[in-house]
Amino acid sequence: MGILEVKGVNKRFGGLQALGDVNLSVEENTVHAIIGPNGAGKSTLLNCLVGKLIPDTGSVMFAGQSVLGRKPHEINQMGISRVFQTPEIFADLTVLENVMIPCFAKRDGSFRMHAIESVGSEKEILEMAEQMLADVNMLEKRDMHSGSLSRGDKRRLEMAMCLVQQPRLLLLDEPTAGMARADTNNTIDLLKEINQKRDITMCIIEHDMHVVFSLAQRITVLAQGTPLVEDTPDKIKGHPKVREAYLGEAA
Amino acid sequence: MPGLDRKDTRFFILIVAATLLMPFILQPFPEGSGMAQFNAGYPDLMQRFVIFGIFAMGFNILFGLTGYLSFGHAAFLGVGSYATVWMYKLLGFNVVPGLILAVICSAIFAVVIGYVSLRRSGIYFSILTLAFAEMSYRLAYSVLTPITNGETGLQVYSNDPQVLMGPGSPESTHFFGLEMASSYVMQIGGWAFTFNFGFYFAAAIFIAMFYLTMRIFRSPFGMMLRAVKSNQQRMNYTGLNSRPYTLAAFVISGSYAGLAGGLLAAMDPLAGAERMFWTESGAVVLMTILGGAGTLLGPVLGAGFIKYFENIFSKINDNVLHGWFAWMPDGLEDFMVAIIHPFVGKGWHLTLGLLFMAVVIFLPGGLVEGGQRVARIFRRRDKKAPEGSPEEQAAEQRNPGPAE
Numbered sequence: 300m301g302i303l304e305v306k307g308v309n310k311r312f313g314g315l316q317a318l319g320d321v322n323l324s325v326e327e328n329t330v331h332a333i334i335g336p337n338g339a340g341k342s343t344l345l346n347c348l349v350g351k352l353i354p355d356t357g358s359v360m361f362a363g364q365s366v367l368g369r370k371p372h373e374i375n376q377m378g379i380s381r382v383f384q385t386p387e388i389f390a391d392l393t394v395l396e397n398v399m400i401p402c403f404a405k406r407d408g409s410f411r412m413h414a415i416e417s418v419g420s421e422k423e424i425l426e427m428a429e430q431m432l433a434d435v436n437m438l439e440k441r442d443m444h445s446g447s448l449s450r451g452d453k454r455r456l457e458m459a460m461c462l463v464q465q466p467r468l469l470l471l472d473e474p475t476a477g478m479a480r481a482d483t484n485n486t487i488d489l490l491k492e493i494n495q496k497r498d499i500t501m502c503i504i505e506h507d508m509h510v511v512f513s514l515a516q517r518i519t520v521l522a523q524g525t526p527l528v529e530d531t532p533d534k535i536k537g538h539p540k541v542r543e544a545y546l547g548e549a550a
Numbered sequence: 551m552p553g554l555d556r557k558d559t560r561f562f563i564l565i566v567a568a569t570l571l572m573p574f575i576l577q578p579f580p581e582g583s584g585m586a587q588f589n590a591g592y593p594d595l596m597q598r599f600v601i602f603g604i605f606a607m608g609f610n611i612l613f614g615l616t617g618y619l620s621f622g623h624a625a626f627l628g629v630g631s632y633a634t635v636w637m638y639k640l641l642g643f644n645v646v647p648g649l650i651l652a653v654i655c656s657a658i659f660a661v662v663i664g665y666v667s668l669r670r671s672g673i674y675f676s677i678l679t680l681a682f683a684e685m686s687y688r689l690a691y692s693v694l695t696p697i698t699n700g701e702t703g704l705q706v707y708s709n710d711p712q713v714l715m716g717p718g719s720p721e722s723t724h725f726f727g728l729e730m731a732s733s734y735v736m737q738i739g740g741w742a743f744t745f746n747f748g749f750y751f752a753a754a755i756f757i758a759m760f761y762l763t764m765r766i767f768r769s770p771f772g773m774m775l776r777a778v779k780s781n782q783q784r785m786n787y788t789g790l791n792s793r794p795y796t797l798a799a800f801v802i803s804g805s806y807a808g809l810a811g812g813l814l815a816a817m818d819p820l821a822g823a824e825r826m827f828w829t830e831s832g833a834v835v836l837m838t839i840l841g842g843a844g845t846l847l848g849p850v851l852g853a854g855f856i857k858y859f860e861n862i863f864s865k866i867n868d869n870v871l872h873g874w875f876a877w878m879p880d881g882l883e884d885f886m887v888a889i890i891h892p893f894v895g896k897g898w899h900l901t902l903g904l905l906f907m908a909v910v911i912f913l914p915g916g917l918v919e920g921g922q923r924v925a926r927i928f929r930r931r932d933k934k935a936p937e938g939s940p941e942e943q944a945a946e947q948r949n950p951g952p953a954e
Contacts, residue, residue: 418770
């Protein structure tokens, strides 16, 4: 029984069958990659996991509870964090504030009227946020306006915002899209470290085979909305069906 | 000050001093001099400065922090005024019950309007709030005549119950016996400085509200409101429910407006439907943007600016202009008067409009940004200060940076 269990999920957009009978099981403390050609339904599946979309049929269970029908903020409070394809950060706020907000969300829940307390007096939150920034090597940028960060730093900041909440499951939507090779390798190292040091289960959607094969312990190949195979990286590499659907044209 | 760091405390003390010294600051020209008409140190106008300062400050908590542009804030102003006048009619001329009821009524009203309007964002939110304010205005004007006294406006009549009025109670608005209208005029040389109790009463509330606003800006709650403006999607995926945050901001901001409306009625025991008219809602948007949305001081400055124009520029008529240019040859005098005429007197809106356009185009951060730029020029002369973008400067203004 995995921490995330997706069973028989279907999703139609008008005449298009975006997801057809998807079954997926993500084991705790593993890195699970979902790959597939463009339009295979990877992002739709992810959106079904975080409450942005509701599947037509099927069930999505996280740690024994259904996430269907819950709002994104409720799903986050259950312990699922998400990194977006293009970094979603609070661009008008400083780097430190960006990390403090998830800390508040973790401690105080989805709403708390703390209008009279001063941010400066929240020592434990400040410490937690600074520690996190130090962990991702961004402490010296704490007072920078986060909108003026480089793309790689924005990604790192977004990752820090998710990690500081100590989620049980981290969903990553193409975490290295548009990155230079050096940045990509840094991200891979960061993700590896996160998985090993923090025991965070990860589910990655990725195009870059280099990233997938350096990180994932299990891979699901999605094609036209249905899972083709699910196996270990070594087996996937040599799988004829996968080659045909995906690697054949990409490699 | 409790809850403020040293930089903020200094800033707050400056604000308190400036507010309390307004009768001096706004009266720079001696009586009877040609410039005396630019003096703004008379009670009625000073009261307006601080009252509309409160109104704009509250509006800024919603618009400046969360980015939700309400186009119906005058509705709360009107509700506050009506509530206060009703307390005069039922209880007596002490302003305290009226102000309390004004805040409660406008807050309840804001919960209702906010709950519905905040289901949408952007332009749709603005339209919804505008629609609510227009409905309120129409209702106050006609259907709700028993409560609002319609066109005539609500006022106190001699046959009203006023149950708390004793034989010795003042016949005008007062704060436990101290009448709002009482003034003391101090003559120094050619200058006359007016100290009015009504102004100081409103100023004390203004200072309290400024302090509260400062605390909200520096609080985790204030940070969440800025997060709403910055990226609501990220906020939701971070486990925060943005809806109650925006509703809380809306209600707080509506209560400020209600308090301002109550204070207007405290200075002058009248309430009319025109206080809810959409131009009044538009004015507070102008004040906030002109001064600098999202900054602490900006909306107050903007409110002062607009009220100054409304009251001072509008009084410059052709006679005054002829007086100014009397030293010129006749033809030239008439020519100058003809050129300036459209911009002053009844045309003061034109000057204000041009000014507003100039600010929006050249100083998107409002007058506060203008002030910061000037300050930076001076600072750079002292030392080669690292240059920051206007946004950074604005952000710095909003948050006490650990730097310095």
